Amino acid sequence: MPHIDLGNDQPGIRSLFYYRPETAQPMSELAEILLRGPSALERWERELIATHVSGLNECRFCTTTHAAFTAAQLPADLDLDVIRADLAAAPISDKLKALLDIAAAVQRDGRQVTPELVAAARTAGATDLEIHDTVLIAAAFCMYNRYVDGLATTMPDDLGLLAERAKVLVAEGYLPTVAAARAHQAQAARA
Template identity: 65%
Template sequence: MPHIALGNDAPGILSLFAYRPETARPMNELAEILLRGPSTLTRGARELIAAYVSSLNDCDFCASSHSAFAAAQLPEGMELVDRVRADLEGAPIPEKLRALLRVAGAVQASGQDVRPEDIAAARAAGATDLELHDTVLIAAAFCMFNRYVDGLATTVPDNPADYEAVAKVIVEGGYQAL
């Protein structure tokens, strides 16, 4: 049960967006730019970063949502997403993505945990400055989104099909469609 009366039955961040649409707009715009805007990282990879950070933060709603969004945009689907969330080092992903996910994991713990070696490893694997920038910002933004969702104790659907349905909306219409 949410900590405040939201006046709607929507789950997770959707309930918060309905409660305060004026704050939803800039948050959706940021998500749209970071996760769907022009980038050399695929949309699936960027959603995977969001899912990974949300998993590290134990935010069930965001981890489940962005896992579904990533799976819908990655050829390997949910099997790959689950493997990355369970074992980053053993997951069958390109080294550049693994290095970026390590950077995102460091940001999740603390921005000050990102070490020069982490950045150097990502660069050595082919990451650009823009990809590093966006990875750090995705991780930081999802720390905020995760704390927003969990800090107000929003509801969390149990059925994976609920997340898959929203994934279709995101893939087809983007975050502005929410």
């Protein structure tokens, strides 16, 4: 049960966005840019970074939802469970492995991102923009995870709904949630 009355029955961060659409807007815009905007990294790779950091933070809602979002965008020859089971042996690029190492360092403490980690990512082919975006995705997800868990949001009763939500996200992105939150707030104000 959430620590405060959110006035809606949405799970996880959606409940917080419905509670406070004003803060949902910039947070959703940031997620949209980082996870879906133009990038040399594929969308699934960026979602994997978000999933990895959320898992390290033990944020069940964000780990579960972003794993579904990652899986919905994976190339057919990849299996998310195989990737997550052993990142070092995973059939992903050395560049992505190096970026995941940077993301893990950010999750522990931003100062843990060392010149050696950055050099390893560059050696594996990462650009400065990809390194920047990895650090920002990791930092943002530390914030999102703490927001979700700090207010004790709930998980959906039916985890199968996450696969459906993932299809919507792939098609429409993160911003429609803000529109739905604003509509909920307007309806609540009229009630």
